[in-house]
Amino acid sequence: MTTQDVLDDRYGHTPSPRRRWTISVAIVVVVAVVAVIAWIAVANAANTVEARTTAYRVVDERTVVVNFQVTAPTGRGLACAIEAQDEQHGIVGWKVVEYEASDEPGRAFSETLPTVGRATTGLVNSCWVT
Template sequence: MTTQDVLDDRYGRTPSPRRRWTIAVAIALGIVVVAAIAWIAIAAAADTVEARTTAYRVVDRHSVVVNFQLTAPTGRPIACAIEAQDEQHGIVGWKVVEYEASDEPGRAFSETVPTVAQATTGLVNSCWVT
């Protein structure tokens, strides 16, 4: 036995089988956690829907027409919440519309939102995969 082996044995610097298993299990758990985080991130990105209001037109005291574009995953049905607001940004009209799945990732829509008071703007609040 060399001097280094004697010193390692005396001061406990020799790797024990239990320590090796602990390290192996910690590495395996780390790999599983990283894989799970990557899976969740990829799945969330696959269901992302982007909506952009392109125009609105206040028709009268009881309705607003909102034009918007969607970028969404193909082959998945989409729902959108569209709202009309007054001068104080209070919601005076609200409508949820559902669209069937399409092979087109980008689409344009125009929806009429009924209002309970005079609106000054119309916009897409949010869209999601159903």
């Protein structure tokens, strides 16, 4: 007989079936929540897109060329938002470009971006799976 059994006998405590059922349900709920969180984490990781600006070139008062690299899931299309900024970091050009699905996870792109004023920089703002 364990110490817990001795104490239960002494003080009249016996585990009730209702308590066991409650604990069982709580364990099942916790396991389900952990499984859902793991599923969401894996699904989000599968759609992760990383974009990095590699270069930009101000062509003239109204044009910027932005070069960038994207790492994205294979077999899925993607879209990227490209922007040009002026000296005060105001956006003077913006463009969303869509790309077809590819079997290559890493790709390089070059986009020409029209601007409404002289830009001092060009960059890829973000990319996402379509």
